[in-house]
Amino acid sequence: MPTNGGGAARSLGLGISPPKPAALLFLLLHCSLRAASATTDTILPGKGISGNETLVSKSGGFELGFFPPGPGIHYFLGVRFRNMAGNSPTFWLGDRVVITDLPAASLEIFGDSLYIKENGASLWWSLSPGGNASSAAVAVLHDNGNLVVRDQGNSSLVLWQSFDYPGDAMLPGARLGLDRDTGKNVSLTFKSFSHNGSLSVDATRRNGFVLTTDGHANGGTFPDWMVSSQDNGSSLLLNRPETANGTEFLQFNLGQISLMRWSEPDPAANGTGGWVARWSFPSDCKSGRFFCGDFGACTGSGKCGCVDGFAPSYPIEWGLGYFVTGCSRSLPLSCESDGQTEHDDSFAPLDKLQGLPYNAQDEVAGTDEDCRAACRSKCYCVAYSYGHGCKLWYHNLYNLSLAARPPYTKIYLRLGSKLRNKKGLQTRGIVLLVTGFIGLASLVLISVLLWKFRRDSFGAGKFEVEGPLAVYSYAQIKKATMNFSDKIGEGGFGSVFRGTMPGSTAIAVKDLKVLGQAEKQFRTEVQTLGMIQHSNLVRLLGFCVKGKRRLLVYECMPNGSLDAHLFSEKSGLLSWNVRCQIALGIAKGLAYLHEECEDCIIHCDIKPENILLDAEFCPKIADFGMAKLLGREFNSALTTIRGTMGYLAPEWISGLPITKKADVYSFGIVLFEIISGRRSTEVVKFGSHRYFPVYAAAQGRLLVHSGRGE
Template structure:
């Protein structure tokens, strides 16, 4: 017996009708693939209504360390400008090159994705794996609801003719016409599973599905198919008990059906022209999204669970989740991010790792000389605690933890001692209430007021080759005992060297990012001050831009350097506990690793600004040619001084020479100033003349124009007119359009008759 009831979710109907509509469809394209036909890298099937397309697509690399795109067979919305896949066939087995992949019918009648090599060898990347008899007449059709169906006599796509369909194997998206279901007879579980991260289409760890109990009528969110962290509650005939706010509304309807054979959930939108999707997001939240044509983007209208920190293990082990900060996740004291690249791609489930191993000697009644318990207050305590009945004080509880080397933390409150072993998960910061948990960590004391968890090196480490020198000391190439190549910076001058030493260790020593140079350790011995960094085999950016014996960097590499530096600065400004202003961005302080990934370096002038402050007063610092106007005027500074310096560096990346280094006797001062040349060339539409002649015109002119516009915005006189570094990243990634910038007033005074708007 079936019992089907409609659940209605709340929206303002008039508002939606005024803002939502389906974009116009493209010209009709074939929606069917038959045996003997192939779908190659540049081909696609399009549903008869034009709304969906099936074909191969390629993901762009969004990290500086991963430059290899992956190719997938998938279905996406075909009528909107923002590429949005809704189903992926080979998410866990991508194809390396679009030119060597194709979709066809295999010998057994199944749909298959083949990858061929230049030697004409082929391998099966994906198959529909349907049970097909040899005498069946087959076809594959992309239906108007986005369902890819394989079957016989398929023109009407009746269930009796369907041998396989993509709706039976959803990935991260649930579309109208599909089901979230549990078959009580076969055990088939139709569920949506998050992607691994924002670019990797492989299945992730979070799922949205029906609870597996045959009598259950609830929908749940789970982590790793085992840890339930959200439930809709049971269906009561009108709505699910834990989300009563969804009852009695009139726009989006959710239906629950229960029979002896199957339990399933479907949804329908009242207006068939509205594009909609349910998505299990990388964040572990299930989101309902609608396409708003006015903003030309998807808008999230419903989310479960509502709080990001309610998602199980969202931040991974040894982290603290805080709903009112961004990013939500931070490492616990004494720990660092396990994989900065994964965090950059919104996958934080790997969490953090201990900076220094615990002492944990044979004498287990006390910690080592550098081992301490670090208290964290106002936190929601993690689960899986072990209660110690014999401990009746905080000290006794600490001792109980020290007895076991696997113990990582303890908490004592209201006469109860709790200890945790192994990884700590789901620790959550609260504004008030909660408990106090004490974490067992190692402190390395560098000086009286600064504690850091890093390796400490002796002056006797071998320093064999001088790499360069700066205003505060020299840099040498060195080797550790395990033959690891390092760069050792020796600071000169007792007073100034100490100041720079503390500035660098207290800034770069506590953060990690793929585009920031990694501080391996330091030496603080007598009056000697050494900083030990990872070695950068490709030196600094200036060596390639300005020196005649440097490598000529291709435009692709230059663009990736510009983007990587922007990401590193955005992290310093927006994602650290305090805003860190570098104060000396220039090509000499941008190092390049073996693959030319940029690393921002030299934090000796860095300035910390608390999140509660917008400006900071400090003495002038930096390098002439890269200084923002506010340095000269003596006004308080913000992170926008780094934005200005970055803009000047962008211009030098374009030209391959110093901004003010090209002046002949016939040139006026405006011709000698490259930013003025950029303004004039943008005005005249002659941007190709700006490029480094060594590139011989082999550039992406669209990217060049974008970089020129971004640079001109960055060097605006007024800091409020400059973008943030996070906005710069969006511009360079092509996610936001760059408007036409005005000419900076100081440049305008040099340029004389130039129009005040760049055309």
Template sequence: MNVKNILPVLCSVLCFQIPSCFGADSVAANEYLTGDQTIVSATGLFELGFYKPGNTSNYYIAIWYKKIPGNAVIWIANRDKPVSDKYVSKLRISSDGNLVLVTNVSKTPIWSTNLNYNRSEPVEVVLLNDGNLVLREKSSSSSPLWQSFEHPTDTLMPDGKLGFSKVTNSTQILTSWKNLQDPGTGLFNIERDLNASQFIMLWNKTEQYWSSGLWVPDQQIFSLIPELRFLKTQLYSFSYVDNENESYITYSVHNPSIVTRLVMDVSGQLKQLTWLESSKQWVLFWSQPGQQCEVYSYCGTFATCNQSSLPYCHCLQGFVPNSVMEWNLNDYSGGCTRKNKLICEGGKNGDKFSVSPSKVLPEHPHFVSTSTTVGECESACLRNCSCTAYAFDDNGCFVWFVDLLNMRQLADDSGKTLHIRLAASDVDVQTSSGNVKLVIGVTVGLGMGLVVAVFGLVFVIYYRQKRRFLKAAKNMQHSLARFAYRDLQSATKNFSQKLGGGGFGSVFKGILPDSTVIAAKKLERMKHAQGEKQFRAEVSTIGMIQHVNLVRLRGFCSEGSERLLVYEYMPNGSLNTHLFKRENTQILSWIVRHQIATGTARGLAYLHEKCRDCIIHCDIKPENILLDAEFCPKVADFGLAKLVGREFSRVLTTIRGTRGYLAPEWISGDAITAKADVYSYGMMLFEIVSGRRNIHITNEARLDFFPTWALTKITEGEDVLSILDPRLEGEAEKEEVMRICKLACWCIQDEESQRPSMGQVVQVLEGLLDFDMPTIPRSIQMFGGNTDSPMFFSEFSSTQYATQTTSYASATQNTTTNMNAISQL
């Protein structure tokens, strides 16, 4: 036979058995997948095949991201029925039109789409570009017979549905994995509340621990998720549909290039994750519930959840994890078990109680009486072998006859004290162990010479300090760490390497013992401003705010009058260094500048619109925009205006020293809103374009104000690239430069109601929103060459201030701007 005739036959045979050999995105009725064979979506983003998690020996039919490292899984068919050998297992279309997973040894399918398909039309299964696996008639691609988007596992993809079908009485539910290596049905799920227009999270399908709140049609949000208002104007649009056939929530992305997924995590939290290509990692965009310890029974029985430490779960005294292996996989559902069995009697060798303060008490207490004493309450528990704990307060005596569940450790003393029943040996071991160590210590101390003792003391101090510091550094990875002042003093070499300073204090570079680089900010203007408890409460609030464009707070120090905040270190420093310093700095390309402008806007929009309480920064300027190793912008010093409290009025004096960023309402004395940040951001946009300060005083004592000059050039029809930073040599997209200048002009309008929100700013920068050129604000024209303007200086007499403010108010009272196109937006 001729070789030319053999090759086509051979290829057809191979492709018949291995659809992926020709890069196919579908499986026909006469084909199947087995072993290492896969199908890939047309764009190459998604892949379907046999998936093996971690070090297990189990295989699952799954869909994952092919182009993203780590193979993040978005859907699994046989999550509770894994197969052990992928080479004897096949995913194929059966004779009755169903997609099935079968093995050579099983007579019935391991998994099936379970359709009642009675037609003779041939069918095929296709992996679409959005990650949806559909089973459809080959002759028609309109309505699928079955699709994975209607049967999600733990992940809801864009355009997927989560809700309830009123026709089939079926529900779409997201259910967590058991642990990081077991995709089986876990304990946490989110589903549509069949009794109300809301979504709820359940533990073990019984205990509700979170609710979205009712749907508010007028605002298009769920009442307990105000974040949806932010998400609708930013990356995503969430929609709630309720008609005669179905009721569900879905979401879409504004930019098709955004890779995102909504996951019911093993932690019991619903997490919106977005892939950040620059850092090659999934970034948490938002999550519910906001704190891990709000998840019901996250730590299982006889364990307590502590939000301020990692890991969050800790066994009670006298208890150990039921499964150390599961705890290492972040599966704490098994809880803890006793080290020693109860003897069921009191006395010297019987059961005793350990005291555990500051607790949110366990579920399902049994009320005894209001008139008993604490001693009688303890006796009531000891008399019953099933009693595991008791608590006594002004409300009376409460005892528990079941496993202790859903306990939380509080950072302050606001909680209750729980008395936990233990075998006497588990209570006494702490005291006896301490006595033994004391005796040994004294004996060793007496037996060694003075020199050795001094050396040993120095070593112990060093070791403990390092251990404490390393523990704090480890905790910084996911939660706030509390540092001792002397530790930060050591890490920063007595605060010798200053990175910068501002209205709230100075920032110093430091290096922890584990080589982690930090930036420690000394809040010099708030000594004695707040007590320990109030300061920690405010810092905890700031520490919970996480966004890719916000500098992350890692820890804090509060000792005596010293208040410090510990941040992640930004290797490329602040934006002003790259914009205004001409020596030894990298010239930022236009693409990078546009990315910095967009990222900064996203961070501010998050603070204004996503946080439960709107956070106004009050000091937006290039010095407070930091750049990481990839020049990703991160807004710094957010929340400090709230943190300093009453001291803020003194800090404002320093802020007014930053010329050129103050909104008119700062000067006129009106109430400050988030639109003050919008104004400052608009001023900063001009500096990003020009690469120079907006305000420049020449040798002839003449003031050059760039925004006035630039906007005049634009309105006169000159080439917009003429106002660009000369170092860029005109290398920029003319349309983008024009859009940013128009946007900056919109942001600095005199009336705050005529300025955009930061959400709208992001939409403009992403090309999703357009508007006409606003008129140049009257105040910008008026003060463009006035070096005495209060908009640019703060240190002037009260008489001068009153005169300037009155003049400004008079001049701007009748200001009119042609914003018809903008107001319609």
């Protein structure tokens, strides 16, 4: 029988004297536990579950029942992880049918269909494929979380399964795209009162998918370790975790898809367990307008923060690096107030905002005051702008990005009610005074500790660092890389190790060999990347100095370096669209270094090995150890040759002043290699090298001398 959490004891009347109260209590408890443990994974014909009863899979890992999505009075039929009910997401079934009267709700099976009922009325039923109807069917909750309606006599005849209707989340073992067994084309869907979206398979690309939000489509690619392609790419199976006890699922939120993994709490750090995004698309807030969620803003450092007057809706998720759940108001709007206190909505400008938020609504208004009044008249209006006509934003604010420098966009955010409880003014003043004193003391203490930490970390190797870089301890790096156990690269500079920081941030740690120019390159890398941020430049998260060891901590690039995809026989061919995307991204990164930074930055070593690719094959320029900052007047010239043979501009060898054109030349060579898929440098006879530019120039001279040139 389904679990109902209770049981009953009966007197057997066998001439035995009535039990004593203590014995009766033991008997009741024993019977109750037996009833609770007598779980089943199957609903038989004419049977079902109701109210707070649940169906439990055979292994005990999943349960099916009516669960609330959060605090409130609504319930949905769903499957969730049984051993973590308080932290488990719910994988919705039943076409998101809302249940308001839980005791009157039931899930029953009759004939060949499953029914959701409330007060005896059918709200939903499963649709079995025509021609395969069975007079008697059973529903079974499998150990992978899939609820299957099948023929009672023939277990291989599946009439309906929950994996074909995943809602906004799916479990390992489920698939996107065409399921030939059931004939269902499966996609993930997101629905809210103001936005909707879908995630479907794009069979034209390997592991490709299309993420659609409010009718706007954006293509991406799943990594190979995450999915398995089937039926010539028409369907993608979500792979199970590598570890047997790993818990994962694919979550589709507005404008973002993430592979979520459960992170156990760290007892040593008094941490709290939670769901962590192991992989996301888009991968950062600079490339995804919904990455920071509702009322969340993308800062210049690539981090998410809530705008003034708002706080993270789920602080634990934000602490673990998952921001798409967004921010919530600290105070309600006046139109939502119950009238118990004095209140008044106000509008405040969003500081240093770049561009307009997503989904603005045009409004006819003659002045700024008229535009503000139009917004105030609608309780669902959350912001307005009068820069280029009156624009209003309803319900949500997405795609908030903070700029490092002007020009800024003037947007006015509607703040919550200014609660002014007259009887509590004196108490509030005392609280504010005490809070201010504690805050000031804490700030002083933190400043002293931070100064001491930085002093101890650097020791004798101090130098100034600009930008939002973290200074990591050696213990942190060692723990994040599992004692440097996962090496992903090695070269003359040292070794690179894969790691994971708290919050599931995937990192790559470069352990430099401190020989010759290594110390100078380390300082150059830190000081250069410490003050610049761009979507096509690899992000340096921080660094560590431990004795003679120099460690650089970068964001991890899942697809490695460009040369591995262009020249390796083991890698698949890059499509022309991806090659164009890579070439354009490199050009954007160089343009930023050359034109948009305060000082022109010459990279000096542009080559495929220094172009890294993220999960969506977005290119990011890396390795700034040879970079040089030049003033805009270019008065100084570089005298020491920097870079790699085959990509060096002629002026390096001829002794001419080095400008940003040297990077442009190197990019041109890389562009030839992207187009051709071949190295520009070839080994010819006796171990000598032939460089494509020299070879091409020689061929050009031969053509001219033979009379065929122009």
